[in-house]
Amino acid sequence: MQYCKRCLYPENHPLNIIFDEDGVCSGCRVHEEKDILDxxxxxxxxxxxxxxxxxxxxxxxxxxxxxxxxxxxxxxxxxxxxxxxxxxxxxxxxxxxxxxxxxxxxxxxxxxxxxxxxxxxxxxxxxxxxxxxxxxxxxxxxxxxxxxxxxxxxxxxxxxxxxxxxxxxxxxxxxxxxxxxxxxxxxxxxxxxxxxxxxxxxxxxxxxxxxxxxxxxxxxxxxxxxxxxxxxxxxxxxxxYIRWDTKAQHEKMIKMYGYETGLQQRTFDTYNDVDCFHYSDLHDYIKWLKWGYAKATDHASREIRFGRLSREEGIDLVEKWSSRPASMDLFCDWLKIDKEALQLVLDQHRHPSAWKRDLSTWEWNLKDSISNHRYDQNIDKVRLQKIEDCNFSITPSRRPGYKDDKYVLIGKGFIN
Known part of the structure; x- marks a missing residue:
């Protein structure tokens, strides 16, 4: 599997990524426009x-x-x-x-x-x-x-x-x-x-x-x-039309309007998708089961491109945030399906570019991962300079002590 020598994306990205002669992906090259466009x-x-x-x-x-x-x-x-x-x-x-x-x-x-x-x-x-x-x-x-x-x-x-x-x-x-x-x-x-x-x-x-x-x-x-x-x-x-930087934008909204952040299960980004139990958890685990990479790779690649993470720091974060999903029970209870049945269904959708089954043990094995490409050749040739640290904040809860552990279908729609 080929991985970008600047960010962490693999060649099997479902949105169809391409690499240039330096091994840099098309996403990194288009990102460069953010620093040169008027x-x-x-x-x-x-x-x-x-x-x-x-x-x-x-x-x-x-x-x-x-x-x-x-x-x-x-x-x-x-x-x-x-x-x-x-x-x-x-x-x-x-x-x-x-x-x-x-x-x-x-x-x-x-x-x-x-x-x-x-x-x-x-x-x-x-x-x-x-x-x-x-x-x-x-x-x-x-x-x-x-x-x-x-x-x-x-x-x-x-x-x-x-x-x-x-x-x-x-x-x-x-x-x-x-x-x-x-x-x-x-x-x-x-x-x-x-x-x-x-x-x-x-x-x-x-x-x-x-x-x-x-x-x-x-x-x-x-x-x-x-x-x-x-x-x-x-x-x-x-x-x-606007230089897009979701981390900086969220931090501006935290200061201006009190946007509330929260810890996520499978990524270090505490700003995006805090409204959903599953997007950065079970849904993200399913993405990993399909393609062999997950949300932490998306977020680390983005922060590498902005010069807030080195490539090595990004790989460390991907390895750190590869936990099992915490919300599977919640989803299975809602859908009235047991976890073993869900896993069996999901296994049918593992992509062959990322996964291979050992026919002797019947276990699924990941063919490759970004961890195996930490020391690829010519990484320093295309490396971006790190210009700042990558810190995501947790804001104080507007409802301290509340245990957010079940779906809220319809809640209060206004603030007094």
Whole structure:
């Protein structure tokens, strides 16, 4: 397996990474644009886009912003509303795996920014049926979250005739350099299906065997091309116009708005995905079972590129945060499945590029890992200078003493 000589990404990255003659991956090369592009000029271009979508009559919203109780939601809303003066409608898909911390963050976001918000909560039984199907078909417990988060904003845009959707960061740009920032790629149904949804649209899940009916999936159906064209819906990514640095952005939001952070199970990043029990835990473990690397690799690679970690420090963190998932019991109880059955299903989705089964012991063995590439040749030739330390903070809990150990389907939506 080839690994990047600058960051930690392997060649089997599911978003399709490539390497140059120096052994540096496309993600690292596109990241270099962050230090050479004229971001003032790009910010002015974003301002011009926003000006074209402002609702002059005041009888509708200027744009839609998909949000959650974590990630870069605070930064996106702050930027769009307070920096550029837009009047956004916030939309959120209820992922069902919510932490109480995430519910609090979401409530504070809605209250502090004084924005209207629409939330879609699909019936828990429907979500469970869909999740059983996606576990079997693609080894995913998170398909319904990704599908809902990416389709609900588009459905709302069509229904309320709000043509502009503002997304945060394009994963394909930031992780693997699939595009240049200058390409100014926008959200497309094709990218969503191929990468976010692992090749499955909602209608592909209708199956008598899985007891999934078409009516169970209606909330996940993407609007037709005709509907989208009638409204002129487009989805732009802020990271094409703003130098994206999620760590620095979160720290700014902590200072300005009191964004609440929390320890994660399988990564050192305490800022992203604190709203979900599973994203950086069981869901991440499933990613490791499939591809042989996990969330700590994503986060360490990002911090190496920003000069906050050396490559060796990144490898140390990947090794440190390779724990077993802590939330498997919680998920199995919710889905009414035992852990052995879940593991058996997941083993069917291990990718042959990463895993090989020993036929004598029937044990799965990882073919390679970044730990075996600590001393690859020519690493120093492409090494980035470390310019600062990489420290993630834990903020004081707004609910000290509370044990956050069960899903919160619907919580308090505002702050007094």
């Amino acid at each position: 971001w003032n000029s790009r910010g002015n271009k974003l301002k011009s886009i926003f000006e074209g979508y402002k609702n002059k009559s005041g009888n509708n919203y200027d744009c839609i912003i998909p949000i959650s109780g974590a990630r870069d939601s605070y930064f996106i809303v702050h930027t769009v509303k307070n920096v550029f003066g837009m009047n956004p409608l916030l939309v959120t898909y209820n992922k069902h795996y919510n932490t109480e911390l995430g519910i609090r963050n979401l409530a504070y976001l809605r209250t502090l920014f004084d924005c209207d918000t629409l939330t879609m909560t699909v019936s828990p039984e429907r979500v469970k049926n869909i999740t059983r199907a996606t576990l079997r078909k693609m080894g995913s417990m998170y398909w319904h979250c990704l599908a809902g988060q990416t389709v609900f904003p588009v459905q709302v845009a069509v229904k309320f005739k709000i043509p502009l959707i503002v997304w945060g960061c394009h994963q394909g740009i930031d992780q693997v350099g699939m595009f240049s920032h200058l390409d100014e790629v926008e959200m497309t149904r094709k990218y969503r299906k191929d990468h976010d949804l692992m090749g499955y649209e909602a209608e592909d899940l209708v199956d008598i065997f899985d007891h999934v009916r078409e009516e169970d999936l209606i909330q996940y159906f993407y609007p037709s091309d005709t509907e989208i064209e009638r409204v002129g819906v487009r989805g732009i990514y802020l990271n094409n």
